Amino acid sequence: MLTKKHLLAGIAIAAGIGVAATASAQVKPETLVKQRQSAMVLVAKYFGPLGGMAQGRVPFNAEVVARNAGYLEVLARMPWDGFTDATKDVKSATLPAAFADPKFKQGQEQMQTAIANLAAVAKSGDEAKIKAAIGEVGKTCSGCHDNFREKQ
Ligand code: HEC
Incomplete structure (x- = not known):
């Protein structure tokens, strides 16, 4: 049962999250770099199998595409907070x-x-359309890496 005590604990936790969000402005530049790279690693984790499906290396599975695309919608927003000016001098693969x-x-x-x-397309179950949409995502990865990431 949700008691008043629980409710107050919930509010305290929510307030704590607010403090954490404000404090993130003071996160060390090295940490921001690590976090943006970690977010990219997860983007690659959930995009990788889809790229494989589009290329025919991995068996096509519309359910996996829909699930991973849902994760990617959130993950793809995460790396960018880490590209602040304070990180310019930290060693990373990001080009100036x-x-x-x-x-x-x-x-x-x-x-x-x-x-x-x-x-959106993943829900249609249309394999050809889904593969084309995966290809379009892949182009945005390489498009940005070509210009803004050190050659691997
Ligand atoms: C708008 C630019 C941009 C887009 C779009 C982008 N990336 Fe990146 N990515 C970068 C940059 C810049 C780095 C280098 C990060 C660093 O070292 O500071 C990077 C690094 C990475 C890394 C290496 C992470 C590590 O271990 O350091 C992977 C993996 C990666 N990206 C995967 C992807 C995939 C997959 C996509 C597409 C689904 C993608 N990226 C889209 C800019 C981008």
Whole structure:
């Protein structure tokens, strides 16, 4: 049963989250870099199998596409908080242009749009359309990496 005590505990936790969000402004630049890279790793984790399906390397499964696309809609918003000016001097694979060129922001938006489209198309169950939508997401990854990430 939800008692008044529970309710107060819930409010205290919510307030704690608020404090954490404000405090994140003071997170160390090295931590921000690690976090943005971690977010990218998860993007790759959930996109990888879909790319494999589009290329015919992984058996097509519309349910997996729909599930992963849903995760990606949220994950694809996460890396960008970590690209603050305070991180410019931290060693990473990010090229300096990312901090100056408006195309970097456009690349983020293109990726998010392509993922939202994939999530919508995934529900149709139409294999050809879904594979094409996966391909469009893949283009946004390489489009941005070509310009803003050190060659691997
Ligand atoms: C708008 C630009 C942009 C888009 C779009 C983008 N990335 Fe990245 N990605 C970067 C940058 C910049 C780095 C380098 C991060 C760093 O080291 O600071 C990176 C790094 C990575 C890494 C390496 C993470 C690590 O271990 O350090 C992976 C994996 C990755 N991206 C996967 C993807 C995938 C998959 C997509 C598409 C679904 C994608 N990225 C879309 C800019 C982008």
